Amino acid sequence: MICIVGTGAGGGILARELAKNGQKVIILEKGPYIDTKDALNCYDKYDSSVDLLSTTCVGGSTAVSMANMVRALDEELHEYGIDLTNEYEYVEDLVGVHELDDSHIGKGTQLFLDAASELGLEVCKMPKAIREEDCIQCGRCAFGCPVDAKWTGKDFVDEAVEAGAELITDAEVIEVISNSGSCGVKYVKDGEENILEADKVVLCAGAISTAVILKNSGIDAAGEELFFDPFVSVGGYLKDVKFNTEVQMAGLVVGKNFVLSPHFSSFIRANIPYGDVEDTDILSIMVKTPDESVGSVDSEGNVTKTNTITDIRYLAEGVATAGFILEKAGVDPKTIGSTVYRGAHPGGTAPIGKIVNSNLETEIDNLFVCDASVLPISPGKPPILTILALSKRLADYLKN
Numbered sequence: 040m041i042c043i044v045g046t047g048a049g050g051g052i053l054a055r056e057l058a059k060n061g062q063k064v065i066i067l068e069k070g071p072y073i074d075t076k077d078a079l080n081c082y083d084k085y086d087s088s089v090d091l092l093s094t095t096c097v098g099g100s101t102a103v104s105m106a107n108m109v110r111a112l113d114e115e116l117h118e119y120g121i122d123l124t125n126e127y128e129y130v131e132d133l134v135g136v137h138e139l140d141d142s143h144i145g146k147g148t149q150l151f152l153d154a155a156s157e158l159g160l161e162v163c164k165m166p167k168a169i170r171e172e173d174c175i176q177c178g179r180c181a182f183g184c185p186v187d188a189k190w191t192g193k194d195f196v197d198e199a200v201e202a203g204a205e206l207i208t209d210a211e212v213i214e215v216i217s218n219s220g221s222c223g224v225k226y227v228k229d230g231e232e233n234i235l236e237a238d239k240v241v242l243c244a245g246a247i248s249t250a251v252i253l254k255n256s257g258i259d260a261a262g263e264e265l266f267f268d269p270f271v272s273v274g275g276y277l278k279d280v281k282f283n284t285e286v287q288m289a290g291l292v293v294g295k296n297f298v299l300s301p302h303f304s305s306f307i308r309a310n311i312p313y314g315d316v317e318d319t320d321i322l323s324i325m326v327k328t329p330d331e332s333v334g335s336v337d338s339e340g341n342v343t344k345t346n347t348i349t350d351i352r353y354l355a356e357g358v359a360t361a362g363f364i365l366e367k368a369g370v371d372p373k374t375i376g377s378t379v380y381r382g383a384h385p386g387g388t389a390p391i392g393k394i395v396n397s398n399l400e401t402e403i404d405n406l407f408v409c410d411a412s413v414l415p416i417s418p419g420k421p422p423i424l425t426i427l428a429l430s431k432r433l434a435d436y437l438k439n
Contacts, residue, residue, distance in 0.1 A: 045242065048192055065204070067212055091383070115416060127424065146281065275321070299360060312373070328419055
């Protein structure tokens with residue numbers, strides 16, 4: 040029996056692939072099973088010194104993602120003997136990765152694409168896993184899709200359960216128990232401790248929770264490094280652009296040290312230095328950068344993160360470029376403002392080459408990790424597709 044802890048990008052596809060292969064699978068999820076439209080209620084709360092976005096529910100942070108699907112860290116993973124070419128193709132077909140139809144590219148996004156192109160930037164439509172026939176273009180991707188028009192890890196969990204997997208929700212895994220080559224986990228549900236014995240355990244609980252479980256299981260080096268993708272949204276006044284109701288992040292500019300994507304934040308209006316501004320009058324761009332892994336997670340799940348000079352320089356480069364795009368798109372440069380610095384896509388707490396090997400196995404026999412924890416450096420891009428491909432690769436390994 041294989042025990043999978045967590046139901047995000049890593050755990051969902053792993054459970055699906057193994058269950059459909061006829062293997063006995065039990066999935067443990069710390070959060071509840073919800074309707075995706077309610078995912079906004081499942082955002083995690085961290086210490087006030089860290090503004091980090093993640094969620095705890097079936098589907099994990101995929102429930103509040105933009106369903107962005109880009110390949111990342113190909114060359115870096117090759118250094119560890121990992122080639123995901125076949126896995127990428129499999130996953131992209133499975134979740135229907137494609138550029139959105141023109142019917143779902145709104146006015147604000149088109150202004151972004153045109154302006155970036157005129158400035159000579161490397162620009163394209165963002166590859167996504169969204170079903171246009173279901174999408175109502177409400178702009179609420181980050182709150183949980185109200186019509187289930189985008190792929191989430193919950194989709195794969197449902198398929199796994201249909202194929203015979205068992206799902207246990209509201210179950211917090213505390214530690215992994217190893218005995219004579221087999222593994223098991225100790226978890227708490229309804230206030231009671233339980234022991235689940237398994238042949239293999241795969242931790243897919245996210246970079247923070249996975250690090251805590253590994254530390255509690257005797258792998259002290261877990262959580263000594265932490266990255267997350269720093270981001271801000273930069274925007275300004277453009278009368279009646281109605282960008283706030285578009286499919287978000289449907290365009291992409293790839294810079295050397297940053298990526299830019301059109302994105303509306305509910306926090307940005309208060310930071311625009313202009314008079315009477317409505318949400319419908321704002322065009323804004325997310326600036327996202329890779330950061331150095333100068334952070335940590337302790338055994339209680341407390342997160343410490345420091346920004347380096349390089350981190351700040353990359354963000355400044357991206358913000359300046361976003362400003363040029365906004366002005367070219369017709370935004371009054373005197374009205375441009377920014378949200379506060381935030382973080383998303385935490386990872387690197389159990390990196391390949393340090394905590395896990397190229398097959399994602401730890402020093403504890405039959406204990407594997409497969410989520411953003413294993414990424415060796417910050418991708419500076421949405422990591423979902425890379426995690427899905429790594430999980431497909433691990434599933435094939437565990438089938439043998």
